[in-house]
Amino acid sequence: MDSNIQTQERNMQQRPQDEAERNTPFVVPPVDVFENESGITLLADLPGVPRDHLGVRVDGDNLFIEATATPGGPDNMELVYGEAHIPTYRRQFTLSRELDASRIEAALKDGVLRLTIPKLEEARPRRIEVRVG
16 A cells, blocks of 8 residues: 555544444445545445445544444335344544645445545646756
8 A cells, every 4th residue: 555545454542432332343344545646536335334324534644434334125114133234334544644634525325435535735746847048
């Protein structure tokens, strides 16, 4: 993985948590990270997660993704027995200082969270014009 974003596969210890949340098992969602000269695009697989059960936040240099999937099923029916586990997802990344965390854009479509994290203007490659004479 490049130097602009580092993954942390541990519990979210940077923020206070109650005892029940700390002991709740969670799934680390698979993520693909792409980079170009303008920034980073992060794609996280979060199947079954609606927008209102998704949290994305930045705290200092850390980017946190937290989500809970909801059970799918027929409308107006109550689940009385289920074998599928409804996962809670958590993932943490450390952002490089080259990235502009204040301009992160997020979109959720078909169970895939897309985060676009632009680079700071000073960190982007630029072309230097060379004059003759």
